Amino acid sequence: MGDVTVVGSANLDLVLRVDSIPAPGQTVAATGREEHVGGKGLNQAVAAARAGATTCFVGAVGDDAAGGRLLASMAEEGVDATGVARVAGPSGTALVVVSAAGENAIVVDAGANGSRQQLDPAAQELVRSASVLLCQLEVPTGLVRHAAQVARAAGRTVVLNAAPAHPLPEDLLALVDVLVVNETEAAALSGSDDPEAAARHLAGSVADVVVTLGAAGALHAGSGGVVRVPGRPAEVVDTTGAGDAFTGVLAAHLATGGSVADGLPRAVAAGSLTVRTRGAVPSLPTREAVDALLRG
Numbered sequence: 001m002g003d004v005t006v007v008g009s010a011n012l013d014l015v016l017r018v019d020s021i022p023a024p025g026q027t028v029a030a031t032g033r034e035e036h037v038g039g040k041g042l043n044q045a046v047a048a049a050r051a052g053a054t055t056c057f058v059g060a061v062g063d064d065a066a067g068g069r070l071l072a073s074m075a076e077e078g079v080d081a082t083g084v085a086r087v088a089g090p091s092g093t094a095l096v097v098v099s100a101a102g103e104n105a106i107v108v109d110a111g112a113n114g115s116r117q118q119l120d121p122a123a124q125e126l127v128r129s130a131s132v133l134l135c136q137l138e139v140p141t142g143l144v145r146h147a148a149q150v151a152r153a154a155g156r157t158v159v160l161n162a163a164p165a166h167p168l169p170e171d172l173l174a175l176v177d178v179l180v181v182n183e184t185e186a187a188a189l190s191g192s193d194d195p196e197a198a199a200r201h202l203a204g205s206v207a208d209v210v211v212t213l214g215a216a217g218a219l220h221a222g223s224g225g226v227v228r229v230p231g232r233p234a235e236v237v238d239t240t241g242a243g244d245a246f247t248g249v250l251a252a253h254l255a256t257g258g259s260v261a262d263g264l265p266r267a268v269a270a271g272s273l274t275v276r277t278r279g280a281v282p283s284l285p286t287r288e289a290v291d292a293l294l295r296g
Helices: 040-050 065-077 120-126 141-153 184-190 195-202 242-255 260-274 287-295
Strands: 001-007 011-017 030-038 055-062 078-088 092-098 104-109 130-135 157-161 176-182 208-212 218-222 225-229
Touching: 001 040, 001 120, 001 141, 001 242, 011 065, 030 040, 030 065, 040 055, 040 065, 040 130, 040 242, 055 065, 055 120, 065 078, 078 120, 078 225, 120 130, 120 141, 130 141, 141 157, 157 242, 176 184, 176 242, 184 195, 184 208, 195 208, 195 218, 195 225, 208 242, 208 260, 218 260, 225 260, 242 260, 260 287
Parallel strands: 001 055, 001 130, 011 092, 055 078, 130 157, 157 176, 176 208
Antiparallel strands: 011 030, 092 104, 208 218, 218 225
C-alpha cells in the first residue's frame, strides 16, 4: 500500500528577489531572479517523499517545456507521476516576490492545474491505495471533493491544506480528517483573528485542526483540547515552501499510523529548516535533516 497520494498543483515558480515587497502602485527593482519547480501540491509531495513516504502525485501539467521540467522533477524525487495528465496549453505558473527579510507575495496562474474536475479510474485507484490523501486548493474544489469522497469511502485519512483561502462547502469539510491552515487562512475560514479561537471554531467541523504560526510554531485543536508546539529559531532566508514542508512531513507521519499531536514537532522542525534556503522544492528537508534538528 502506498503511503501518501497528493492531489494538487504543480507550477513553475519565477522568483524575483527585492529589497521590499512593493505596495500597490509602487515599482521596485529586482535584485535577483530564479526559476524553480513548485506548486503547493508538488511541494508537499516532495516533502512527504523526502520524509520517507512512498508518494504518488495526481494532477496535470501542460504540453510546454515547463510541463516536462515538472515531470522530470517528480522522477528525480521518486514521486510516482503516473497520475499526472499532460494537457494542451501552459503549465501552472507562480510569480513569487521575496523580500530581503525572507517574506513573500505570490501570484498564481493555474494553467493546466485547472483542467481536471474529476479523478479518472486510474487516479481513483491511487487514492484508494494510499494511507493518506493530501489535498490543497490550487486545483478546482470539485476535484478535491471527488478525491476526498474516494478516500473516505476507502477508509483513508483525508488531509486538507486549505490554501489559498476561500470559503469551503460544509460537505467538503465533512470529508476532512485533518485541516491545516495558516493564521490568515484560519481567520478567513472562521471569522476570528485569534488563532486559538479560530482553531476551536473549525474543530466543530473537522476532527483535527492545525494552525501554523510561522516562527511561533503551530497549534492543534482536537479531542484533547488546544495544544501549542513552539517554533524553532532559524535565520530566515526565504519563507516560500515552509508551510508545504510542514504539511508534507505531517502527512508522511500520519501515513505511519502516528497521531497529529505526535507529528507536530517534526512538522515544525521541517518548516524551520525550509526557511533557511532559497526556493520551494530546493529548500525542503530530508528525514535525516529533520531527525538531526530534533536530536540537537
